[in-house]
Amino acid sequence: MAGELSPIDKAKFVAAKRAAQFVEDGMRVGLGTGSTAAWLVRCLGEMVRDDGLRIKGVPTSSRTAELARGVGIEVISLDEAKWLDLTIDGADEFDGSLNLIKGGGGALLQEKIVATASDQMVVIADIGKEVESLGAFPLPVEVIPFGWQTTQALIEETLISMDVLGRTSTLRMNGDVPYITDEGNHILDLHLNRIGNARQLALVINQMPGVVENGLFIDICDAVVIGYGDGRVEVRDINDGTVATERLDFVESDNLFSDLSD
Ligand SMILES: O=C[C@H](O)[C@H](O)[C@H](O)COP(=O)(O)O
Numbered sequence: 001m002a003g004e005l006s007p008i009d010k011a012k013f014v015a016a017k018r019a020a021q022f023v024e025d026g027m028r029v030g031l032g033t034g035s036t037a038a039w040l041v042r043c044l045g046e047m048v049r050d051d052g053l054r055i056k057g058v059p060t061s062s063r064t065a066e067l068a069r070g071v072g073i074e075v076i077s078l079d080e081a082k083w084l085d086l087t088i089d090g091a092d093e094f095d096g097s098l099n100l101i102k103g104g105g106g107a108l109l110q111e112k113i114v115a116t117a118s119d120q121m122v123v124i125a126d127i128g129k130e131v132e133s134l135g136a137f138p139l140p141v142e143v144i145p146f147g148w149q150t151t152q153a154l155i156e157e158t159l160i161s162m163d164v165l166g167r168t169s170t171l172r173m174n175g176d177v178p179y180i181t182d183e184g185n186h187i188l189d190l191h192l193n194r195i196g197n198a199r200q201l202a203l204v205i206n207q208m209p210g211v212v213e214n215g216l217f218i219d220i221c222d223a224v225v226i227g228y229g230d231g232r233v234e235v236r237d238i239n240d241g242t243v244a245t246e247r248l249d250f251v252e253s254d255n256l257f258s259d260l261s262d
Pocket residue numbers: 032033034035036037089090091092101102103104105106107108111
C-alpha cells in the first residue's frame with residue numbers, strides 16, 4: 001500500500017514517473033539500473049500496456065533486462081539499437097554541474113556505455129543524492145579479477161600522490177565472495193570523502209592497467225529529475241539552465257505506487 005512506502009521511496013517514484021514523460025512513441029531508450037530506475041521501468045511498462053507506447057529498451061544490467069521484459073517492454077541490445085534517443089538512470093550522487101557518481105549497484109560499466117551512446121541522459125534521484133562536492137559516496141571502480149590486488153595497490157598509491165583525501169579502498173563483496181559484475185569483473189570502492197577534481201581523477205584512474213571503468217560520469221548527464229517525499233518534483237536542465245518545480249498529484253492513487261514497494 002502507498003502508505004507503507006518510505007518518503008525516500010515516494011521521492012524515487014515521483015522522479016521516475018515524471019521522467020517517464022520524456023519518453024516518446026518510437027524512441028530507443030536506455031534503461032538504468034537500481035531502485036530508482038526500477039520505478040522508471042515499471043512506469044514505462046505501464047505506459048506500454050495501458051497507453052500503447054511503443055519503445056525499444058536497452059537495459060544496463062541483467063537485472064534491468066529481466067524487469068523490463070517482465071513488464072512488457074521490448075528489449076534490444078545496444079548493438080541492435082546502435083544509438084539511443086534517451087537514457088534515464090539513477091545515481092548515487094550528483095553535483096551542481098550534474099556530474100555523477102554511479103555504480104553503487106555494480107552496473108556502472110554498461111550504464112556509462114549506454115548513457116554515452118544517447119542523445120540525452122536524464123538522471124532520476126531523490127533529493128538526498130544532491131551534494132556540493134562528489135565523493136562522500138565511495139567511488140566504484142570496475143577492475144578485472146586478474147591481479148586485482150596489484151591494481152588496488154596502484155590505485156591507492158596514485159591517490160596518495162594526487163593528495164586525494166581518504167585513500168583507502170575495499171573490494172566489494174557479495175556475502176563471503178567478491179561481487180561479480182555482469183561483465184565478470186570485480187568492484188573496488190574508493191573511500192575518498194571529497195573529490196576535488198573529478199574530471200582529472202576519472203582520467204587518471206582509467207589509465208591504470210586492470211581498471212575497466214570508474215563510476216564518475218563527467219559531462220554525460222543533461223538533466224536531473226529530483227523527487228521529494230511529499231510528491232514534489234524538480235526538473236533541472238543543465239543545457240538551457242532551466243529549473244521547474246511541480247507537484248505530482250497522482251501519488252496516492254497511482255496503481256504502480258500502491259501495488260509495488262520494491
Ligand atoms: O550501479 C548502479 C547504478 O549506478 C544505480 O543507478 C545507482 O547506484 C543508484 O541506485 P539507486 O537508485 O538504487 O539509489
